Structure formats: C-alpha cells, structure tokens
Amino acid sequence: MELRPRGLDKVEALTAKGVRIPNPWTVDIDDDVNIDRISGTNVVIHPGCRIRGSRTVVSAGCVLGAEAPMTIQDCQLGEGVALAGGYAEGAVLLAGASMASGAHVRPGTILEEQASAAHTVGLKQTVLFPFVTLGSLINFCDLLMAGGTSRRQHSEVGSSYIHFNFTPDGDKTTASLFGDVPRGVLLNQPPIFLGGQGGTVGPVSTGFGTVVGAGSVLRDDVEEDGQLVLPPRPAEVRRPVTPASYRQLSRIISRNVSYVANLSALESWYRQIRRLFLSQLEFGPLLLAAALVNLTDIRAERIKRVRNLVGRLHPDDEGRSQLLERLDxxxxxxxxxxxxxxAELVRLCGAAAGEGQEYLTVVQGLDEEQRIGVTEWLGGIVETQQQNVAEVVPALELRF
Incomplete structure (x- = not known):
C-alpha cells in the first residue's frame, strides 16, 4: 500500500499548472483549500509550508517560506506577496507586501501595497497603509498606520517596539491612529517615525510627520503634524491602585470613536475607489471582499471593547451615567x-483602472483639487460619525 502525504494530489495539480514546489512531499495542503484560487504564475512554495482554509487566495508572484516554514490559513495574498516564515491567519496582504521569518499574523490584519515587516513581528487587527515598514521584534496590534510616499520615504517603526494595548483592568479600548484615513489614502503625507526600543500606550492619535525618539514611550496624543517628540522619563509614582478608575474617560471614548470613524472612511474608500482597481486583478474581487470582512471585524472588536469598558464604570458623575444609560x-x-x-474621482479612477493603470500611480497622480475633494469626502464621513456619537452623550464632552 502506497502512503501518500495529505494534499499530495493538490500539490501535484499545482505543480502541473506552474507553481514551483521544490520538495512536494514536505508541503501540506488542507482538504478545504481551493487550488483554483492559487495562481499558477511565478508562485513558489518552499519546503515545510502549510496552506489551510477555504478562503485562502494566493496571487501571481507570491513566495512562501523562503527563510522558514510558513503556514497560511484563510489569508488572501495579492500579487508578489512574500511571507518568509511563520504563521498568518485571516489576513489580507495586497501587492508587494512582505514579512520576514517569525511572522505571527492574526485575523483582522490588512497590509496594503508594499507594506513590510522584518523578522519576528506580531500583528492583529493591524492596518498598514502602503509603504509602512516595521523593523524586527515588534508587537504592533490594534492600530492603523499611514504616512509616506514611497519605499524610500515611508512611515517606519523601529525594532523592539510595542503598541501597549492591554491595561491592568483587562481593558482593550486602546486602538491607536498613526496618521488618519482622509489624508493618508492620498499617499502624499510625511512619514511617521517611531524610534526603536520604545512603545505607545494606546489609545493615541498622532499627526503626520511625527518623530518619536528611540527608547521612549508615547502616552499622549500628538495633535499637530511634523512634531519631534521626546517624552520625558516619568518620575516614580506610588499610590493605591484604583481599579477601573478611567480618569481620562472622555479622551478614551473620543479616541475610540475617532478610530471607528476612520474605519468608516476607509470602508467607503475600498467600496468606491479601490474596488475599481481590484476588480481588474485575477483574484481582485476576493481580495476586496476579504478586506471588507476584516474592516467589519475590526469595527465589531472596537465596539465590543467599548461595551466592556462601560460595563466596568461606576456612575459617579453625569457623563458616566449618561454613557451607561445610552450605551445602545x-x-x-x-x-x-x-x-x-x-463623481469626477470615480470616473477618473474607473477609466484609469480599465486601462490597466496601477492604483498607487493613479492615486499619487491626483491633482490638488482632486486631493481636496477626497479629503473633504472622507473627512466628512469621520466628522459625521464623531458628531453622531457626541450628540448621544453630550455630558461626556467628547473632544476630537
């Protein structure tokens, strides 16, 4: 009786259509995987890789496991994505995105074009706009980062950086915005730099062009663009622990509302503009659908965390009482x-996509009037969502 590794029939079918698999008997392909969603053009699957999940998509030019075994489960990979080793589940990586070995990517993550990470990086519900670059040994979960104009001028996070997203109370209403969606989608903003051996205590919001010095911990918003931030070393503080005190409740809620509002803006951008370009790609509609699912999941997670926080509150002032009473x-x-x-933007992008022009090129080629139109459109979505919430709980005096 011949013993055949699981998925060998699928491995052989992939090699027959052009996928390069140097050592077929070491590759494990799950029964649920639809090999019609794996391109036969310039795809390389190195030894030790595992491919799982019925939603998995692998586009032309992808390379898996070049440095170490790589497992992907229900991920959607655009053209030329390189995952050198590690584990990724429920993530969308668009054209040219890459991660080195030791990657640990959990659901809700979106890496847009040419975003990258070096070795041993953990992501979860992380949205990186094009060109954003992460160093090594980084934990960067529950955030959105934009900024930069190219692979030479990109937002960057130095090695050994942490986005602190969990409090002693077990609270995770801590998502941070580095940049914003209404301006960030235009790919013309100054890059953001977070120096290595440091961290950010979420929730925080920073402007474009922010530079945070290495070895420091960012605990406050950076509202203006182009600021050099060198947080002072905090003096020792000793006082009794007061669980669930939420001394800055208004700020925490404001930051979470702004985050969700930016998600609304990004979803509109995907549905109305990105769709035009993705629809032209081999697996583009699947990439678009998956990205929208992830944005929905991120929103649901943020709302869940707000509910959890409110459930811990003591109604000791008018703002907190109103928030408790009107949570729904x-x-x-x-x-x-x-x-x-x-309308002009839709026509322009639709025509360009139909001619085969690339998304990055078209967006960066918009003129000043068109860029203003984009910012006003998406900024209006953000402001509407912020105002909707502020009107529900005026006593909380939310500030955005």
Whole structure:
C-alpha cells in the first residue's frame, strides 16, 4: 500500500499548472483549500509550508517560506506577496507586501501595497497603509498606520517596539491612529517615525510627520503634524491602585470613536475607489471582499471593547451615567457611515483602472483639487460619525 502525504494530489495539480514546489512531499495542503484560487504564475512554495482554509487566495508572484516554514490559513495574498516564515491567519496582504521569518499574523490584519515587516513581528487587527515598514521584534496590534510616499520615504517603526494595548483592568479600548484615513489614502503625507526600543500606550492619535525618539514611550496624543517628540522619563509614582478608575474617560471614548470613524472612511474608500482597481486583478474581487470582512471585524472588536469598558464604570458623575444609560444608542451611532465619492474621482479612477493603470500611480497622480475633494469626502464621513456619537452623550464632552 502506497502512503501518500495529505494534499499530495493538490500539490501535484499545482505543480502541473506552474507553481514551483521544490520538495512536494514536505508541503501540506488542507482538504478545504481551493487550488483554483492559487495562481499558477511565478508562485513558489518552499519546503515545510502549510496552506489551510477555504478562503485562502494566493496571487501571481507570491513566495512562501523562503527563510522558514510558513503556514497560511484563510489569508488572501495579492500579487508578489512574500511571507518568509511563520504563521498568518485571516489576513489580507495586497501587492508587494512582505514579512520576514517569525511572522505571527492574526485575523483582522490588512497590509496594503508594499507594506513590510522584518523578522519576528506580531500583528492583529493591524492596518498598514502602503509603504509602512516595521523593523524586527515588534508587537504592533490594534492600530492603523499611514504616512509616506514611497519605499524610500515611508512611515517606519523601529525594532523592539510595542503598541501597549492591554491595561491592568483587562481593558482593550486602546486602538491607536498613526496618521488618519482622509489624508493618508492620498499617499502624499510625511512619514511617521517611531524610534526603536520604545512603545505607545494606546489609545493615541498622532499627526503626520511625527518623530518619536528611540527608547521612549508615547502616552499622549500628538495633535499637530511634523512634531519631534521626546517624552520625558516619568518620575516614580506610588499610590493605591484604583481599579477601573478611567480618569481620562472622555479622551478614551473620543479616541475610540475617532478610530471607528476612520474605519468608516476607509470602508467607503475600498467600496468606491479601490474596488475599481481590484476588480481588474485575477483574484481582485476576493481580495476586496476579504478586506471588507476584516474592516467589519475590526469595527465589531472596537465596539465590543467599548461595551466592556462601560460595563466596568461606576456612575459617579453625569457623563458616566449618561454613557451607561445610552450605551445602545452610542453603539448605534457607531454603525457604518457612508457617503458618495466625488463623481469626477470615480470616473477618473474607473477609466484609469480599465486601462490597466496601477492604483498607487493613479492615486499619487491626483491633482490638488482632486486631493481636496477626497479629503473633504472622507473627512466628512469621520466628522459625521464623531458628531453622531457626541450628540448621544453630550455630558461626556467628547473632544476630537
């Protein structure tokens, strides 16, 4: 009786259509994988890789496991994605995105074009705009980062950086915005730099062009663009622990509302503009659908965390009492806000996509008037969502 490794029939079918698999007997392909969603053009699957999940998509030019075995489960990979080793589940990586060995990527993650990470990086519900670059030994979960104009001028996070997203109370209403969606999608903003051996205590919001010195911990918002931030070393503080005190409750809620509002703006951008370009690609509609699923999941997670926080509050002032009483109304106000893209922009992008022009090139080629239109459109979505929530709980005096 011949013993055949699991998935060998699928491995052989992939090699027959052009996928390069140097050592077929070492590759494990799950029964649920649809090999029609794996391109036969310039795809390389190195020894020791595991491919799982019915939603998995591997586009042309992808390379898996060049440095160490790589497992992907229900991931959607755009053209030319390189995952050198590690584990990724429920993530969308668009054209040219890459991660070195030791990657640990959990659901809800979106890496846009040419975003990259060096070795041993952990991501979860992380959205990186094009060109954003992460160093090594980084934990960067529950955030969105934009900024930069190319692979030479990109937002960067230095090695050994942590986004602190979990409090002593077990609270995770801590998602941070590095940059923003209304300006960030234009790919013309100054890069953000977070120096190595440091961290950010979420939730935090920073402007474009922010530079945070190495070895420091960012604990506060950086509201203006182009600021050099060298946080002082905090003096020792000793006082009794007061669980669930939430001294800065208004700020925490404001930052979470702004985060969700930016998700609304990004979802509108994907549905109305990115769709035009992704629809032209071999597996583009699947990439678009997966990205929208992840944005929905991120929103649900953020709302869940707000509910959990409110459940710990003591109604000791008017703002907190109002938040407790009207929590369901707050959640309703955090539903997706949408708005129509400028008609000229849709026509321009649709025509360019139909001619085979690339997304990055077209977006960076928009003129000043078109860029203003994008920022006003998406900024209006953000402001509408913020105002919707502020009107529900005026006593909380939310500030955005």
């Amino acid at each position: 109304d707050v959640v309703a106000a955090l539903a997706v806000v949408d708005g129509p893209a400028p």
